[in-house]
Amino acid sequence: MKSLITVLVVLVLLGCKSEEKKESLYTAPADTAEGTAAELSPSANLGKEIFDGKGNCFACHKPDQKIIGPSIAEIAKIYKEKNGNIVEFLKGKGEPIVDPSQYEVMKTNFSITKNLSDEELKGLEDYIYNFQAP
Ligand code: HEC
Numbered sequence: 470m471k472s473l474i475t476v477l478v479v480l481v482l483l484g485c486k487s488e489e490k491k492e493s494l495y496t497a498p499a500d501t502a503e504g505t506a507a508e509l510s511p512s513a514n515l516g517k518e519i520f521d522g523k524g525n526c527f528a529c530h531k532p533d534q535k536i537i538g539p540s541i542a543e544i545a546k547i548y549k550e551k552n553g554n555i556v557e558f559l560k561g562k563g564e565p566i567v568d569p570s571q572y573e574v575m576k577t578n579f580s581i582t583k584n585l586s587d588e589e590l591k592g593l594e595d596y597i598y599n600f601q602a603p
Contacts, residue, residue: 509599512588516596519589524581526593529574532600538575539567541600548597555594556587 509517520526529538539547547567548555557563559582565572582590 508601510595512592513595513599514592515589516592516594519585519593520596524578524585524593526578538571541597543567545597545600555597556590559585559590559593 520530529536530541530544533540533542535543544555544567547553551566553566554563558565559579561576561579561583565575582593585593
């Protein structure tokens with residue numbers, strides 16, 4: 470019994486060690502003051518803040534999975550393909566090109582996005598375009 474415990478303790482310790490290693494490997498490339506966020510431009514960073522914060526966009530848009538709204542990856546893909554304009558869309562001036570059948574649901578958010586500045590809207594666009602699935 471005692472030796473079994475010893476084996477378990479060793480396994481746990483080894484487990485922790487390799488975990489530590491993984492983590493240091495993972496964080497190494499982003500060796501900057503801002504950490505991983507440094508990969509985004511200031512504008513895209515602003516967009517990310519709004520997307521995950523006061524814009525509440527994350528409630529319906531997940532990175533690479535459709536929930537209530539299409540995934541960020543899908544929006545980026547279709548807007549790039551069709552040369553769309555996310556800023557105009559969020560101002561309520563564009564036509565939906567990703568999932569027009571669900572446009573009514575997205576439209577409810579224009580009450581939020583209409584109060585955002587051009588800089589903030591451009592940030593959202595930059596964030597969506599530069600989004601890299603984790
Ligand atoms: C209540 C859920 C909900 C929230 C919150 C939400 N969306 Fe959406 N969004 C949707 C749905 C549903 C669609 C699909 C309909 C469509 O394509 O217009 C969509 C579509 C979109 C599209 C593609 C539009 C197109 O051309 O078809 C963009 C861009 C977008 N959302 C951005 C945002 C941003 C930015 C925010 C935050 C300010 C946000 N959404 C918040 C539900 C939501």
